[in-house]
Amino acid sequence: MSERTRQVREGLAAVRERIARACGDAGRDPADVRLIVVTKTWPADDVRRLADLGVTDVAENRDQEAAPKVASCADLPLTWHFVGQLQRNKAGSVARYADVVQSVDRASLVAALDRGAQRAGRRLGALVQVRLDGDPGRGGCDPADVGTLGETIAAADRLDLLGLMAVAPLGQDPAAAFARLAGIRTGLRERFPTATWLSAGMSGDLEQAVAAGATHVRVGSAVLGGRPDVR
Numbered sequence: 001m002s003e004r005t006r007q008v009r010e011g012l013a014a015v016r017e018r019i020a021r022a023c024g025d026a027g028r029d030p031a032d033v034r035l036i037v038v039t040k041t042w043p044a045d046d047v048r049r050l051a052d053l054g055v056t057d058v059a060e061n062r063d064q065e066a067a068p069k070v071a072s073c074a075d076l077p078l079t080w081h082f083v084g085q086l087q088r089n090k091a092g093s094v095a096r097y098a099d100v101v102q103s104v105d106r107a108s109l110v111a112a113l114d115r116g117a118q119r120a121g122r123r124l125g126a127l128v129q130v131r132l133d134g135d136p137g138r139g140g141c142d143p144a145d146v147g148t149l150g151e152t153i154a155a156a157d158r159l160d161l162l163g164l165m166a167v168a169p170l171g172q173d174p175a176a177a178f179a180r181l182a183g184i185r186t187g188l189r190e191r192f193p194t195a196t197w198l199s200a201g202m203s204g205d206l207e208q209a210v211a212a213g214a215t216h217v218r219v220g221s222a223v224l225g226g227r228p229d230v231r
């Protein structure tokens with residue numbers, strides 16, 4: 001086994017252990033929390049290692065990097081998530097390979113993704129990304145607009161509204177932010193009972209996310225190591 005394979009295996013085991021412990025503390029079944037490994041900045045070889053180790057879900061945040069990586073891993077049984085801020089002119093490309101776009105934060109993007117999925121002959125899962133701090137530069141829609149954006153996604157021919165995604169605001173208590181997100185999800189589910197996903201929690205705050213009811217955690221550095229360019 002290569003040194004890198006050993007490293008990835010250990011990182012993955014440690015994260016699975018953290019998820020299991022957080023579930024134990026929260027009285028939740030670990031089978032109800034899916035680990036998505038964020039592979040941005042890491043090569044396709046690492047994606048292959050992860051698939052060999054039983055990872056089923058991976059995520060990328062830039063189309064330029066993701067498109068060739070997904071293509072070179074086409075033989076692997078993986079679900080690909082797109083979690084980055086998305087320009088409308090990249091939506092057609094992302095619609096060709098992403099299974100779930102977690103960063104849908106405005107109606108113009110819904111239309112572009114729907115057209116892209118139509119052209120590619122595919123359906124896409126979609127999450128509304130919610131902004132939990134006041135900073136519009138970091139992506140996500142205002143909590144007050146979640147319902148309207150949810151309606152727009154649900155009305156799109158080729159998109160399936162699955163739930164919500166958020167990143168905890170820098171320098172704030174993640175537990176409070178995730179509790180707020182869970183409350184927003186409760187409201188969304190009253191209108192859309194199938195919008196069950198709560199994608200929250202990263203390397204630094206997955207425990208708080210699991211405690212708040214996260215169904216999906218997105219973990220990069222705790223599995224794969226520190227990225228050279230933190231973004």
Ligand SMILES: *Cc1c(COP(=O)(O)O)cnc(C)c1O
Binds near residue numbers: 061201
């Ligand atoms: C990079 C990234 C993650 C993973 O972050 P880590 O701190 O490396 O676990 C999760 N979600 C999004 C949206 C990201 O861009």
